[in-house]
Amino acid sequence: MAVPVRGLKGMDLEEAEERELRDKLEEIAREVRWDIVRMIGLAQSGHPGGSLSCADILVCLYFKVMNHDPAQPGWRYRDRFVLSKGHAAPALYAVLARCGYFDREELWHLRSLGSMLQGHPDRLKTPGVEISTGSLGQGLAAACGMALGLRMDESTSRVYALVGDGESQEGGIWEAAMLAGHHCLDNLTAILDNNGLQIDGSCCDVVGLGDMGAKWRSFGWEVEEVDGHDVIAVCRALERAADVSGRPSMIIAHTVKGKGVSFMENNVDFHGKAPTPEEMERALKEIEQP
Numbered sequence: 001m002a003v004p005v006r007g008l009k010g011m012d013l014e015e016a017e018e019r020e021l022r023d024k025l026e027e028i029a030r031e032v033r034w035d036i037v038r039m040i041g042l043a044q045s046g047h048p049g050g051s052l053s054c055a056d057i058l059v060c061l062y063f064k065v066m067n068h069d070p071a072q073p074g075w076r077y078r079d080r081f082v083l084s085k086g087h088a089a090p091a092l093y094a095v096l097a098r099c100g101y102f103d104r105e106e107l108w109h110l111r112s113l114g115s116m117l118q119g120h121p122d123r124l125k126t127p128g129v130e131i132s133t134g135s136l137g138q139g140l141a142a143a144c145g146m147a148l149g150l151r152m153d154e155s156t157s158r159v160y161a162l163v164g165d166g167e168s169q170e171g172g173i174w175e176a177a178m179l180a181g182h183h184c185l186d187n188l189t190a191i192l193d194n195n196g197l198q199i200d201g202s203c204c205d206v207v208g209l210g211d212m213g214a215k216w217r218s219f220g221w222e223v224e225e226v227d228g229h230d231v232i233a234v235c236r237a238l239e240r241a242a243d244v245s246g247r248p249s250m251i252i253a254h255t256v257k258g259k260g261v262s263f264m265e266n267n268v269d270f271h272g273k274a275p276t277p278e279e280m281e282r283a284l285k286e287i288e289q290p
Helices: 016-041 048-053 053-065 086-099 104-109 139-151 171-182 212-218 231-242 278-286
Strands: 082-083 159-164 190-193 222-227 249-254
Touching: 016 048, 016 053, 016 086, 016 104, 016 231, 048 053, 048 086, 053 086, 053 159, 053 231, 082 086, 082 139, 086 104, 139 159, 139 171, 139 190, 159 278, 190 231, 212 222, 212 249, 222 231, 231 249
Parallel strands: 082 159, 159 190, 190 249, 222 249
Antiparallel strands: none
16 A cells, blocks of 8 residues: 655654664665566667666655655645656656555556656656656756746645756756756755766767866855765755755766666667666576575
């Protein structure tokens, strides 16, 4: 049964509580990775690398941080999430299914004709998806619009957006960064999935991103850098971002492309290539017995 998540209740945890929370979130992330590999393997289409790299971040958001209710996807007081790097849709679908937005069996129909799970998020087809994304560089701008709208409504809800590092070569990202800084959107938190690779190779070789922290600070954002696979560190960073006043927040999460599957980790070949049936079985066994 789906259980509403009512956001962070404070991360001032005793050692035993922290260990319990870490174990819980890491176990969910492991299950999510299993689902990602299987759904892409069955579809023989999709983007495993970037989906696996952001799994821990999405699990922290949906199972600890955000206010949301799977039984009421349109609940007025929910926090909003925008997957700006829309090709990582399998990660979002796996998390939504685990939360209870739809039956997990739907995952095995990814990218099938008539499926509710398209190659990129479609808000008209999939419960829990706030906005259709896929054209890189546009999601953060949409998140800014949501944050502005919530402010106009005097809502206490927050907006979270996940951005890719390859995506950050798009000019639209920096237009949105400038707008959010100008309007002091402190109800907006962006997370950068900084895994270092994009479809054509290393981000540094395609278009060097330089000092990302300095760039975001220059646009008026609060910036924190974390290990994107340390679930407690991610949750604490998100909690601190919620306390920032007068400016939007950027969390630069250092991640590993293909995290959790040895032959996919830091392997650009798996940016947008599905595993073969044999590779899928090998990967699933690795995830089952890390």
